Amino acid sequence: MTVKLYGALFAATLALVTPVALAGQNALAPAAPAPAASKAPAKLIVVISVDQFSADLFAEYRRHFTGGFARLQQGAVFPSGYQSHAATETCPGHSTILTGFRPAHTGIIANNWVDLNTARQDKTVYCAEDESVPGSNSVTYTVSDKHLLVPTLGERMKAANPASRVVSVSGKDRAAVMMGGHHVDELWWWDGKHFTTYAGRTEPAVVTRANQAVAAEVATAQGPLDLPDFCAAHDVAVDLGSGKSVGTGRFARAAGDAKAFRASPEIDGAAFALAAGLIQDMKLGKGEATDIIDIGASATDYVGHTYGTEGAEMCLQLAELDKSMGDFFTVLDRLGLDYEVVLTADHGGHDIPERHRQRGLSDAARIDPGFTTKSVSDAVAAKLHLTGQLLYGDSGSGDIWIDPKLPPKTREAVLKEALAIYRANPQVAFAFSRAEIDAAPWPTLPPPLWLPVQRAKASYYAPRSGDIVVALKPNITPIADPTKGYVATHGSFWDYDRRVPILFWRKGMAGFEEPLAIETVDIMPTLAASIGLPVAAPLLDGKCRDIGLSTGTCGGR
Incomplete structure (x- = not known):
């Protein structure tokens, strides 16, 4: 069995607009090829972010892809792209993709x-x-969108030519917002029940149809998916305790289980179907100016958190995503669109330590459940004979804030003692103060060569960032108990979370592969150059790459 959504939802979403299929043909039957390569700028830019799609996963599975991923590998392949900063989470990562700025400048x-x-x-x-x-x-x-401090590519396109349309669709609100930006024509995200948007906006008919089709699918039980042969080696159960195991899932779900729908390939099928419907309904790529649509494929992240990155679940997810993207490109081809595509990710991800240890990674472990921001705060208070909470933060690592109401000398004493405690912890690699991050040089070398403090600096925005930034050692998972929720995560300073693929494609472009590192902030200026859009102030952290999307070149950008 395969996911029903690909055929059914694409057809239901598209059927009532100008028909995609000829009479008697299935909507997703093989299509005529896209228009021949043109020297003119593409009429539609398609930006795809696969949430938690690490460079490691791409390398592991790329030879097995036969659908959308296979097409993109015919273009410009950068297998070692970088979300170069330390805040390797969904919101910061998405804020870099279409702004050209690192989180220190996006404010996210x-x-x-x-x-x-x-x-x-x-x-x-x-x-x-x-x-x-x-x-x-x-x-x-x-x-x-109020916290995003800089414009996106779509905003710059619209400022240069108001006829450009900007559309953003995602399984997560933060992905849709951070890629779409402040001025969008349509912006839709999955809220756990249906695709929704900002209050006061009108719901187009195509969104209504998509939501009706998705509701029908969620209300219907999903049987277990067939496991491709290449996934067999991943089909091994890993015991997490308390009767919980992962590694052998097939995404079967009960009727009405919207949470399971979200953590499965089905949600990506829904997002791509809605994106295809909006493209057709709005006639994107058919107007006088280039349009842009951003698509956040969120399921890989939910699957990685729920099951880890190396079980049968992730193998199935990527196989199904490959099919879903292939169907999406088939629709665009049938519509006769001249489009260019870039695919990347907001961050990578790390597998569960239990499976790592089975494979010989002896230092893989979970964070000590006693190591929390509160425990450190209490220890500092006891040492300094203070009362009340002194430190604030979501977990034992990342950004840590000191109570701003403390007198300056007390704050200095708290900072000194907290740094000493963090640095003495055997699971901590580094703890940087605000002053140390401020003093660090802005990174100029390729991202594999950045010092850890420079990775922190690239995601440090003083009005929002902590007084201390704590980095756990490699292979330490900041989830103490996998039996109570998520089992794996991301967010570290390390390359398994920083490295992501970056793939560019346009019909007729000369394909090539570049093993050297580039950054996700390079995507925006590269796309801008491909459509001849000058990039005025604010200037960028990213660099344009001449990759042959069109005759447009980087020039002085």
């Missing part, structure tokens, strides 16, 4: 940060919310 330092000066009781701020909305908190929030 993490998925969540602590603002002890905010007026509301909940001091945690979600990256894509407006925390000033009365009654909101970081869990029940109003989605907003």
